[in-house]
Amino acid sequence: MNVEQVFGLLPVVLVICAVLLTAWAMVKTVRYVQADKEMRRSIRQAVKIRMTWTRLAKMAGLSVTDRTPPWLSSLNTSKGAPEPKPRELVPVIKTQPDQYGVIVHVKLLPKVGIKELQDKARFLADAWGCVRVAVEAGKPGLATLRAIRRDPLAGHIQYVPTGEPPADLTVWPVGRDEYGAPVHVELKNKSGAVVAGGVGGGKSNLLTALVSYFGPSPAVQFAVIDGKVSDAAHGDYADVLPRVFAHAGHDLREANALLRRLVKLLHDRATMARTVLGTSNMWNVGPSEQWPLVFAVIDESHTFFHDHKGSDKETRALAALAAENIRLTGLLVKGGRSVGIYTVPATQKATGDAIPTSIRDVCSAALSFYQRTTEASVAALGDDIRNWPDMDPINLQGSQYVGVASMAAEGRPGFVRVRTPYLNPAHAAAVAKLTAHLTQDPTELLANLTPPNLRKDEPPEDDAPAAA
Numbered sequence: 001m002n003v004e005q006v007f008g009l010l011p012v013v014l015v016i017c018a019v020l021l022t023a024w025a026m027v028k029t030v031r032y033v034q035a036d037k038e039m040r041r042s043i044r045q046a047v048k049i050r051m052t053w054t055r056l057a058k059m060a061g062l063s064v065t066d067r068t069p070p071w072l073s074s075l076n077t078s079k080g081a082p083e084p085k086p087r088e089l090v091p092v093i094k095t096q097p098d099q100y101g102v103i104v105h106v107k108l109l110p111k112v113g114i115k116e117l118q119d120k121a122r123f124l125a126d127a128w129g130c131v132r133v134a135v136e137a138g139k140p141g142l143a144t145l146r147a148i149r150r151d152p153l154a155g156h157i158q159y160v161p162t163g164e165p166p167a168d169l170t171v172w173p174v175g176r177d178e179y180g181a182p183v184h185v186e187l188k189n190k191s192g193a194v195v196a197g198g199v200g201g202g203k204s205n206l207l208t209a210l211v212s213y214f215g216p217s218p219a220v221q222f223a224v225i226d227g228k229v230s231d232a233a234h235g236d237y238a239d240v241l242p243r244v245f246a247h248a249g250h251d252l253r254e255a256n257a258l259l260r261r262l263v264k265l266l267h268d269r270a271t272m273a274r275t276v277l278g279t280s281n282m283w284n285v286g287p288s289e290q291w292p293l294v295f296a297v298i299d300e301s302h303t304f305f306h307d308h309k310g311s312d313k314e315t316r317a318l319a320a321l322a323a324e325n326i327r328l329t330g331l332l333v334k335g336g337r338s339v340g341i342y343t344v345p346a347t348q349k350a351t352g353d354a355i356p357t358s359i360r361d362v363c364s365a366a367l368s369f370y371q372r373t374t375e376a377s378v379a380a381l382g383d384d385i386r387n388w389p390d391m392d393p394i395n396l397q398g399s400q401y402v403g404v405a406s407m408a409a410e411g412r413p414g415f416v417r418v419r420t421p422y423l424n425p426a427h428a429a430a431v432a433k434l435t436a437h438l439t440q441d442p443t444e445l446l447a448n449l450t451p452p453n454l455r456k457d458e459p460p461e462d463d464a465p466a467a468a
């Protein structure tokens with residue numbers, strides 16, 4: 001094909017391009033016209049973000065200077081050719097509008113990473129007219145910015161229990177993230193979850209919902225220690241008590257007795273696992289009616305763990321009990337994983353003595369509803385929350401955020417904010433009543449499976465966890 005023929009094709013190519021462009025513009029226009037009011041605002045916002053990005057990124061310092069000439073200009077070695085200018089690169093973005101704002105996918109550059117985006121999140125939020133910009137790590141080399149005009153987590157949602165056993169006992173569904181995706185806490189081969197948060201944040205609601213969700217399964221049992229009341233039968237767990245095989249109130253001795261009972265179960269299970277299950281790890285076969293997954297909920301755990309200062313006899317006795325409770329809970333968290341005991345310490349007092357770091361750091365998950373200080377967030381979620389300031393639960397103050405928690409993301413760095421649904425206590429009570437016949441003491445269940453000569457009467461005293 002000669003040059004003339006190539007030029008002859010030009011009008012055809014131009015017409016094809018014009019047709020494609022018109023079709024693209026029509027699709028966009030139809031989408032815009034069909035969208036509702038909020039979506040249209042988000043589409044306009046996405047266009048604005050794309051159009052102003054290069055300038056804004058440079059102003060925010062989200063750019064990097066590349067002094068190496070591009071390979072094409074490096075071919076131009078002729079004498080006297082002007083020295084190529086250094087290029088100022090900004091990350092490439094893609095936008096995706098939704099009901100609540102715009103999701104911006106960012107291709108990271110050297111020196112423009114997650115940390116730099118986090119530092120400029122407030123600046124970007126102001127420039128884009130958003131209430132906040134959340135920064136999340138995406139696939140390697142990518143980040144996701146959630147430019148939120150209307151916080152999707154600010155609206156309350158309801159959980160109406162079905163009364164049916166869940167199909168999957170390896171995960172605990174806790175709610176939805178800000179993209180509407182379900183958020184789970186892994187249970188399989190996991191040790192426990194810390195649940196923290198200020199007064200009225202939504203801890204007990206989440207934990208009674210746990211009983212209502214798993215309660216219809218005969219392969220799950222619950223023990224509850226509630227430090228807020230003298231008897232768990234009077235507190236937040238009163239409604240679900242028919243589905244709880246053992247409970248205790250704020251009395252340290254009573255709580256201690258129940259913790260010892262659970263630790264004995266742990267040791268007995270660890271001793272019997274190979275004989276009864278054919279494996280030392282219950283999760284290899286899964287929970288069953290005879291060997292149920294046991295949730296040990298310790299609400300207001302600071303009541304049982306905090307140090308008692310004083311030299312009189314009673315105070316010293318209480319201090320010894322608190323130290324013993326920490327030791328026993330530590331054994332449960334460290335050893336419970338493989339025998340199917342999942343421990344959930346919950347507290348409104350996020351300090352080192354409310355949930356000792358020796359317990360917090362071995363729990364596989366941590367959730368925190370609102371906190372008043374970053375120190376409290378750190379006590380609940382660990383030091384890493386300092387690296388993700390927009391996920392810090394101090395941002396969750398205000399009635400619209402009751403029931404919203406921050407938790408460490410599964411399988412990627414960083415944290416995820418999750419809206420937990422509200423459970424009407426009447427529904428919780430109805431499910432507990434309906435499923436009360438499934439409540440069984442796992443110690444008795446184990447005894448039924450165990451030859452009498454292998455049963456132990458006394459709880460072991462040693463510190464070493466029986467199962468790893």
Ligand SMILES: Nc1ncnc2c1ncn2[C@@H]1O[C@H](COP(=O)(O)OP(=O)(O)OP(=O)(O)O)[C@@H](O)[C@H]1O
Pocket residue numbers: 156157197198199200201202203204205206236348369402403404419420421422423
């Ligand atoms: N997920 C939720 N969505 C909407 N409202 C909620 C949610 N969870 C709890 N609430 C509301 O907040 C109130 C307090 O909740 P809850 O008792 O669970 O808090 P808490 O963190 O256990 O408080 P405390 O530390 O005092 O025990 C509930 O009575 C309910 O009205």
